[in-house]
Amino acid sequence: MSxxxxxxxxxxxxxxxxxxxxxxxxxxxxxxxxxxxxxxxxDYQLNPITVSRAYQELVDDALVEKRRGLGMYVMEGAxxxxxxSERERFLREEWPAxxxxxxRLGLDLEQLLQxxxxxxxxxxxx
Numbered sequence: 190m191s192x193x194x195x196x197x198x199x200x201x202x203x204x205x206x207x208x209x210x211x212x213x214x215x216x217x218x219x220x221x222x223x224x225x226x227x228x229x230x231x232d233y234q235l236n237p238i239t240v241s242r243a244y245q246e247l248v249d250d251a252l253v254e255k256r257r258g259l260g261m262y263v264m265e266g267a268x269x270x271x272x273x274s275e276r277e278r279f280l281r282e283e284w285p286a287x288x289x290x291x292x293r294l295g296l297d298l299e300q301l302l303q304x305x306x307x308x309x310x311x312x313x314x315x
Contacts, residue, residue, distance in 0.1 A: 200235060204243040212252065212268050213275065219268070223253060223261040 194200050211217040226244060230237040244261055247253035252267040291301070 201239045201242040201246070204229070204233075204235070204240065205246050208243065208247060209252070209271060212263060213271055215268070217263050219263050219265045221263045222259075223247075223263070225260055 194203055208217065208223065217223070223244065224232075226237050226240045229235065229240045244253065248255060248261070252264055252271065253261050254264050256262055
């Protein structure tokens with residue numbers, strides 16, 4: 190995780206989003222322990238309450254569980270749950286604007302697929 194924060198949203202939400210991203214990317218998997226609140230607070234110079242709030246939201250979302258005396262752990266099926274909700278959110282919130290932009294530019298499916306293949310051929314992330 191990078192230590193850079195932006196002013197567009199509260200830090201606890203940014204921290205939560207970074208942990209969610211790590212789950213989606215497979216960096217954090219089911220059963221993995223999250224770093225302790227104190228460790229994250231020290232590493233990123235955050236107030237421990239800020240870290241606790243981010244972690245509590247992950248618990249509230251049933252992505253992470255508290256194990257008394259042991260810490261926080263990624264729950265079984267968290268990645269699948271995240272993928273389903275993020276896909277639904279993307280299709281509802283981001284895709285309509287993206288589709289409108291694609292249409293406005295006059296791009297067709299073959300051009301988009303070719304651009305995607307070209308990126309992959311050049312070693313870039315598609």
